[in-house]
Amino acid sequence: QQQVKQSPQSLIVQKGGISIINCAYENTAFDYFPWYQQFPGKGPALLIAIRPDVSEKKEGRFTISFNKSAKQFSLHIMDSQPGDSATYFCAARGQGAQKLVFGQGTRLTINP
Amino acid sequence: DVKVTQSSRYLVKRTGEKVFLECVQDMDHENMFWYRQDPGLGLRLIYFSYDVKMKEKGDIPEGYSVSREKKERFSLILESASTNQTSMYLCASRKGRIPYGYTFGSGTRLTVV
Numbered sequence: 001q002q003q004v005k006q007s008p009q010s011l012i013v014q015k016g017g018i019s020i021i022n023c024a025y026e027n028t029a030f031d032y033f034p035w036y037q038q039f040p041g042k043g044p045a046l047l048i049a050i051r052p053d054v055s056e057k058k059e060g061r062f063t064i065s066f067n068k069s070a071k072q073f074s075l076h077i078m079d080s081q082p083g084d085s086a087t088y089f090c091a092a093r094g095q096g097a098q099k100l101v102f103g104q105g106t107r108l109t110i111n112p
Numbered sequence: 113d114v115k116v117t118q119s120s121r122y123l124v125k126r127t128g129e130k131v132f133l134e135c136v137q138d139m140d141h142e143n144m145f146w147y148r149q150d151p152g153l154g155l156r157l158i159y160f161s162y163d164v165k166m167k168e169k170g171d172i173p174e175g176y177s178v179s180r181e182k183k184e185r186f187s188l189i190l191e192s193a194s195t196n197q198t199s200m201y202l203c204a205s206r207k208g209r210i211p212y213g214y215t216f217g218s219g220t221r222l223t224v225v
Contacts (some may be wrong), residue, residue: 009152032211043116043202043216044155089154089214098143098213099170102155107187 004092004109014111019077021106023090026071030092034100035037035075036062038087047088080110115139116217118203124223129189133220141215142208144186145169146178149200149219158201161186193224206207 006023009030013019021034034049050057050064050073057064077084089104121136143162147155148223157170159178167178175197178185179187186205190197203217 006154034212041218043218045216046214049212097144098209099157099160100169100211101154101157102147102188104152104154 004101004103005092006090006106008105008106010107010109012109012111013078013080013081017080019080019084019087019108019109019110020074021090023092023103024070024075025092026074027069027092028062028093028103031095032093033064033066034091034093034107035062036089036102038089038105040086044089047051049107078081079106079107080108082110084108086108116203116215117152118201118217118220120220122216122221122223124225125193127194127224129190129193129222129224130220131193131224133188133190133203133222135186135188135200135205135217136184137186137203137205137215138184139207140183140206140216141161141205141213142183143206144180145175145204145206145214146186146188147202147204148172149202155202158188190201190222195224198224 004025035047037047038044038045048059059077064074088106091100118138145160147160161167161180177189201220206213
């Protein structure tokens with residue numbers, strides 16, 4: 001119930017392409033869904049987040065798509081750049097909960 | 113610039129040693145967290161603290177304890193290090209109940225030999 005399942009584990013995309021990372025959850029009490037980006041040697045940093053009352057949120061080249069009925073959400077990176085190469089984590093928070101539950105992570109490589 | 117500082121970037125310890133991982137934040141955040149990061153498993157919560165001297169177990173507390181004597185400092189303690197505790201350890205802090213307000217440290221890579 002507390003799990004968030006993330007796929008794929010690794011992803012290679014050509015420069016300029018679209019990168020798509022998917023997450024699925026079971027707990028319908030989750031009310032906040034962030035994505036974190038982690039570069040080598042650094043801690044994760046918040047990239048973009050969404051609440052379940054909207055189906056899409058866009059910030060620059062990054063978009064979260066949210067499907068409440070399917071209990072799935074995904075990160076789309078448009079016009080992917082080598083500087084986007086990093087590990088990405090989806091996460092979820094239960095309503096009123098103190099903690100985030102993280103997905104397994106996706107190592108994204110953008111080839112120049 | 114707000115910061116979460118982890119005292120060591122790399123640590124190598126022997127099996128059975130008592131290990132202390134230190135984390136300090138300068139943002140006056142109430143909440144502090146210790147996560148463990150392993151490939152294919154993501155970030156798993158070990159312990160968190162929502163106030164000085166308060167602590168709660170996360171998802172994988174076995175073999176660990178924590179200490180929070182001051183608001184800015186949160187320590188993770190491995191009572192008797194084992195090789196299966198070789199991992200990257202990440203500290204984070206967050207102000208109040210703001211869900212997006214997590215700040216992570218850069219991590220401590222611990223190797224137990």
